[in-house]
Amino acid sequence: MLAQAQAHRPMPARPAFRGILKEDVRYAVGNENSTSDAVNGWFDRLMLQSGIETAPSVWLSLCVVSGLAFGGTMFLVTEQFLLTAFAAIAGMALPLGIAMLMRSRRQKQIMEQLPAAAEELARAARTGRNVENSFLAVAADTPAPLGSELRLAARRTEMGIDLASAVRDLPERTGVSTLTMLTSAIGVHQDTGGDLVSVLERMATSVRDRLHFNRRLRAATIASRLGATMMLVIPPAVVAFYLFRDPNYLQNLMASYWGRLSLFLAIGLQIIGATLVYRILRNSGRF
Numbered sequence: 001m002l003a004q005a006q007a008h009r010p011m012p013a014r015p016a017f018r019g020i021l022k023e024d025v026r027y028a029v030g031n032e033n034s035t036s037d038a039v040n041g042w043f044d045r046l047m048l049q050s051g052i053e054t055a056p057s058v059w060l061s062l063c064v065v066s067g068l069a070f071g072g073t074m075f076l077v078t079e080q081f082l083l084t085a086f087a088a089i090a091g092m093a094l095p096l097g098i099a100m101l102m103r104s105r106r107q108k109q110i111m112e113q114l115p116a117a118a119e120e121l122a123r124a125a126r127t128g129r130n131v132e133n134s135f136l137a138v139a140a141d142t143p144a145p146l147g148s149e150l151r152l153a154a155r156r157t158e159m160g161i162d163l164a165s166a167v168r169d170l171p172e173r174t175g176v177s178t179l180t181m182l183t184s185a186i187g188v189h190q191d192t193g194g195d196l197v198s199v200l201e202r203m204a205t206s207v208r209d210r211l212h213f214n215r216r217l218r219a220a221t222i223a224s225r226l227g228a229t230m231m232l233v234i235p236p237a238v239v240a241f242y243l244f245r246d247p248n249y250l251q252n253l254m255a256s257y258w259g260r261l262s263l264f265l266a267i268g269l270q271i272i273g274a275t276l277v278y279r280i281l282r283n284s285g286r287f
Helices: 035-049 056-078 081-126 131-141 146-158 170-174 179-192 196-220 222-245 249-253 257-284
Strands: none
Touching: 035 056, 035 081, 035 170, 056 081, 081 131, 081 146, 081 170, 081 179, 081 196, 131 146, 131 179, 146 170, 170 179, 179 196, 196 222, 222 249, 222 257, 249 257
């Protein structure tokens, strides 16, 4: 009978381990009822899942520097505080947008690597080696980005942590929910046994079918996605055209009550529309 897997606990920071263990910097404190903590948790997950190896504080500093650069440049060119504020907000959001793009590309690469890694793990287990040795071999042969996460789990097993606990946080670290099938299969096999080879082969087939379905879905909805993108891009482009044609356009618009009301109402509706479109596109392309 297999022994129960022990929950893995983080090692306390000690001067003797300085330079060996990387400090896990997180801004969220676990308060689910706090809006600020929810934002901090989103930022923590973004930094973790995007694969950015720099410290989160450095990326936040980059957001501030980018906002100052964009806002300062706009102020020097136009000397209008409203445009300066918009440029500063856009500059601060630019590094976050880059991180989100890096996360999306990384998740796509992980999904494309997952079927081959599962099949290789099944072939290694079929040769008679135990799951731990098979996993170490697959982790060493798999290229990044999936290989980096597998090698991190492999290093945990070398430090004495059981394999099921070592791979348990793979879905959270990558943001790829499909990895839950892999971690569940390894955990069930460790606790109760079973035919792990057949499970991994079926999982590889299922992931390939899912990738094929996602490609067909994106091809079928490309017109809708382009229309949503144009809906978000055209209003700022129209405003930029009027500003290029008349630099005092916003100043004249802000001079009247109805102008200010219409401007702020348009900005609010644009933000709401962008949020809804982003959620729809994110849910349709989630792995």
